[in-house]
Amino acid sequence: MQKLCAPLSITHVIIDLDIGGAELMLKRLVLNSDPKRYTHRVLVLGVEGVVGKELEHAGIEVCYLGLRGMWDLPMVFIRLVRKIRAHRPSIVQSWMYHSDLLAGLAAKVGTSAKVIWGVRTTDPAVGNAPFTLAIARHCARLSAVLPDRIICAADVSRRSHIKLGYSASRMHVVPNGFDIDRYRLSSNARTQLRNDWGLSETATVVGAVGRLNDAKDFKNLISALLELMPHFPSLHAVFVGRDLEIENDRVRAWFPTPEFLNRFRFMGERNDMPECLSTLDIFCLSSRSEGFPNVLGEAMASGLPCVTTDVGDAALLVADTGLVVPPENAKALAEAIEVLVNRTPAERAEIGRRARTRIEEHFSLASTVREYERHYNSLTNEI
Structure with missing residues (x-):
């Protein structure tokens, strides 16, 4: 008889489970890996978030350790050690710097688990607080000792972290993958949300997605759009993401005058991204720093x-x-947006179809999940 093996136990550690690139990739990985071969649990250093609730609803065990500030770190670390010991995982997989450092240390306290770190940013010096940069530097010093493998979302991330001092021999690249079935344009969603947001069907809508962060450089995109709007009366813009609300003083400061403010929609954080993308005619990523941008892949998968x-x-x-x-x-951003604004809807649709095909052929979620599973197997010698 063929010997049946118990599923490989993997404990994920992440600082929070609000909507973000790393959080969504973790969710996709956990929900799409083979449940007969892998069991996933998630330890969240912080408190409840949208993605965490979605995982729990799908039957994944999620435990929140209660980190709210620096003063909680000692107790949260003790809880993390106890949880990892209780889980007795074969692999501890962490996501982003704070989780990497704490999970790497916790896994070494009384367990034999293999450790995978997750690097998601291009350059830790861009868009991160000084404390986060300090954590990244500590991770670099310990990268030859604590993790057995370090998985980057992009090759540019791998190169920049090697320069920071990360162990080159432990670094690998697994690009994000995208769910083609989930991300597709919906005419019903387009009509409904445009009505809700006060946008006409004939408006040409440029959109951007992401949390309010200097690295996303939304201010630069707004400057580009304000340059174009006097020449294109039907041009409107939609911004979706955490803290992207017109009541936010940082957002209002991007507008030197209120002249074109009525053509902008700031919708804050939402959990219906496929529907939000369906309202757009053009998607724009304006970041000054990224690793492997999830939102760009999602827009392409949607056919934008x-x-x-x-x-x-x-x-x-x-x-x-x-x-x-x-x-x-x-100026360059405005010129590129103008090129697409001047295209007919049919021409833009054809460009979007080519973008969707590229995601389907080269960046599918299935291939990304298989690559993570290959790393799990090679670390534990279970093939």
Whole structure:
């Protein structure tokens, strides 16, 4: 008889489970790996979030350790050690710097688990607080000791972290994968949300997605759009993401005058991203720093024509299916957006179809999950 093996036990550690690139990739990985071969649990250093609730609803065990501030760190670390010991996982997989450091240390206290760190940013010095940069530097010093493997979302991330001092021999690249079935344009969602948001069907809508963070450089995108709007009366813009609300003083400061403010919609954080993307005609990534940008891949998978700054692996992702411009250059961004605004809806749809095909052929979720599973197997010698 063929010997039946118990599923490989993997405990994930992440600082929070609100909506974000790492959080969504963790969710996709956990929900799409083979349940007969892998059992996943998630330890959240912080408190409840949207993605965490979605995982729990899907039957995944999620435990929150209660980190709310620096003063909680000692107790949270003790809880983390106890939980990992109780789980007795074969692998502890952490996501982003704070989790990498704490999980790497906790896994070494009384367990034999293999440790996988997750690097998600291009350059830790861009868009991160000084404390986060300090954590990244500590991780670099310990990277030859604590983790057995370090998985980066982009090759540019791998290279920049090696420069920071990370162990080159332990670093591997697994690009994000995208669910083609989930991300597709919906005419019903387009009509419904445009009605809800006060946008006409004839408006040409440029959209951006992401949390309010300097690295996303939404200010630069707004400058580009304000340059175009006097010449294109039907041009409107939608911004979706945490803290992207017109009541936010940081957002209002991006507008030198209120002249075109009524053509912008700031919708804050939402959990219906496929529907939100369906309202757009053009997607724009304006970041000054990225690793492997999830939102760009999701827009491409949805079938949207895209403009992106040349950051991280964005140019690799879009290849010849989108327009790539230098970061922090509002004029170049405006010119690229204008190219797509001047195209007919049919021409934009054809560009979007090519973008979707590229995701389907080169960046599918299934291939990304298989690559993570290959790392699990090679670390535990279970093939």
